[in-house]
Amino acid sequence: MQSSSTTAIWSRTWTAWIVMLTLMIIFSRQVKCEVTVLTNTTTSIKYCPYFHNRLARPQSQLSSCSWFRNQSCCYQAEIDSIFTDNIPLFNVNDQCRQSLTYLMCYICAPDQKDFYADRRLTICDDMCQDLYDACINATYKGDPIYYWYRNGREFCQGRQFQVQSYQSGKCYSIKRYENLLNIYQTGHAKQFFTSAYFYPYLVIALLPSLFSTLSWSY
DSSP, rough: HHHHHHHHHHHHHHHHHHHHHHHHHHHHHHHHHHHHHHHHHHHSOOGGGGGGGEEEEEOTTTTSGGTTTSSSSOOHHHHHHHTTTTTOSSOHHHHHHHHHHHGGGGGOOGGGGEEEEEEEEEEEHHHHHHOOOOOOOOSSSTHHHHOOSSSHHHHHHHHHHHOOOOOGGGGOGGGGHHHHHHHHHHOHHHHHHHHHHHHHHHHHHHHHHHHHHTTTTT
């Protein structure tokens, strides 16, 4: 009887330790993944042609375009100033407003030398179409966007942007920064549960259970 009880205790103990080790492995891999993403943005010197080729630097206080906090060409004050001179659209919905924000955040992108030259922005065709689809019912000069432009390419060109394919690697698209978006955007439970910050809390929550199990072995 005592042998059976001892076996059960050791079984619970080993189970608890296996759970702990598994969580620690997951946590370490998640941290490695996020550090890799952040490191990849800082491995070379970044120049900012929009701001007369000054160097991109960490900007921890960015509340807008926050996915560029680790390395940014802009300051928050500059965002506030430039965003007020946004594309003059009216009757915009939340999706359109978010798409416009993604567009204007190009001023903060540390790799903007790839798509901004001679004071002109080159946008990827996919982003132009996404922007057009999101804002198609917004009004410009009193009429809906679809009255002025038939598709995203026409919309971007009408705003004096150059347009290239995403595959060229020489245009601005929010798709370039999806990993950074996943790290820095907050306010969504999904991002918390898939981030490195979730696992330490989970380990801490399980510690009492682990120690309780271990105490039965003595």
